[in-house]
Amino acid sequence: EKLFSGFSKTRDNLAVIDELLLYWNLADTDRVLDELEEALLVSDFGPRITIKIVESLREDIMAGKLKSGSEIKDALKKSVLDLLTKKGSKTELQLGYRKPAVIMIVGVNGGGKTTSLGKLAHRLKKEGAKILIAAGDTFRAAASDQLEIWAERTGCEIVVAEKEKAKASSVLSQAVKKGKEEGFDIVLCDTSGRLHTNYSLMEELIACKRAVRKVVPGAPNEILLVLDGTTGLNMLPQAREFNEVVGITGLILTKLDGSARGGCVVSVVDELGIPVKFVGVGEGLEDLQPFDAEAFVDAIFS
Numbered sequence: 001e002k003l004f005s006g007f008s009k010t011r012d013n014l015a016v017i018d019e020l021l022l023y024w025n026l027a028d029t030d031r032v033l034d035e036l037e038e039a040l041l042v043s044d045f046g047p048r049i050t051i052k053i054v055e056s057l058r059e060d061i062m063a064g065k066l067k068s069g070s071e072i073k074d075a076l077k078k079s080v081l082d083l084l085t086k087k088g089s090k091t092e093l094q095l096g097y098r099k100p101a102v103i104m105i106v107g108v109n110g111g112g113k114t115t116s117l118g119k120l121a122h123r124l125k126k127e128g129a130k131i132l133i134a135a136g137d138t139f140r141a142a143a144s145d146q147l148e149i150w151a152e153r154t155g156c157e158i159v160v161a162e163k164e165k166a167k168a169s170s171v172l173s174q175a176v177k178k179g180k181e182e183g184f185d186i187v188l189c190d191t192s193g194r195l196h197t198n199y200s201l202m203e204e205l206i207a208c209k210r211a212v213r214k215v216v217p218g219a220p221n222e223i224l225l226v227l228d229g230t231t232g233l234n235m236l237p238q239a240r241e242f243n244e245v246v247g248i249t250g251l252i253l254t255k256l257d258g259s260a261r262g263g264c265v266v267s268v269v270d271e272l273g274i275p276v277k278f279v280g281v282g283e284g285l286e287d288l289q290p291f292d293a294e295a296f297v298d299a300i301f302s
């Protein structure tokens, strides 16, 4: 429901497609596809995907495979669903067999990193896992305070820096060691999120990754990039940079309950080939949901 209401603007932008397809006939194909292209662009699908979708519809129409407006609409929905669920892209967390599993949460400030970490801790704890939180954002003083509130709210233990300006990598290393010694199932690591153009942030993330791997071979099991779903296509360069530097294994798209930009979700998945694992649909404990591509497609097309 929250996802559905969050995508009302995208749905409105795409609603024009229904009217167009209602009166579609073969002779009208070029005009209809031009308008469809426009609607997809306005909805933040980005030029690459828009062209891919429109041209494949054109081919199928010309080949006589799509014979009515409703068949075209179904094919459109299916092509978006296919883009979101490429073969081999795993939407469930892949936590391996070694304990503790380590999940690093990365992303720029304000995107919803801390909130998502808290909600994820709650979800995993409810599933029965023993969770340790690591306050790896040592750059922003308020970040550990905020995380401590989440730790209390979710009833999870937390490791915070012992001194000011401690290195993020040493906090994470200390947390993962504690996790290993004390039998935690999962260590959830927060990281700093000052501007992604800041090169030293990227160096810090590499150091964090190295530090946890030294304690648990193969860790981190997941590096989840948190992206603000209301920022539209701006999220693409950001996502690309994080991926190049640390190798993202999954996405958490936040604020999809607000006025989310539906098309860019498809763009970012297609461009990076990284699955969306969770979506944030509010600020409460229960407001992190596993990504459901079909529900997403239903929410953006009326």
Ligand code: GDP
Pocket (backbone or CB within 6 Å): 107, 108, 109, 110, 111, 112, 113, 114, 115, 116, 193, 254, 255, 256, 257, 258, 279, 280, 281, 282, 283, 287
């Ligand atoms: P961080 O700087 O990346 O750690 O971001 P925060 O977790 O502090 O979140 C920034 C703001 O976005 C806060 O006011 C959060 O309550 C809000 N927020 C985070 N996720 C969501 C979401 O899924 N939906 C809504 N509506 N707000 C969110």
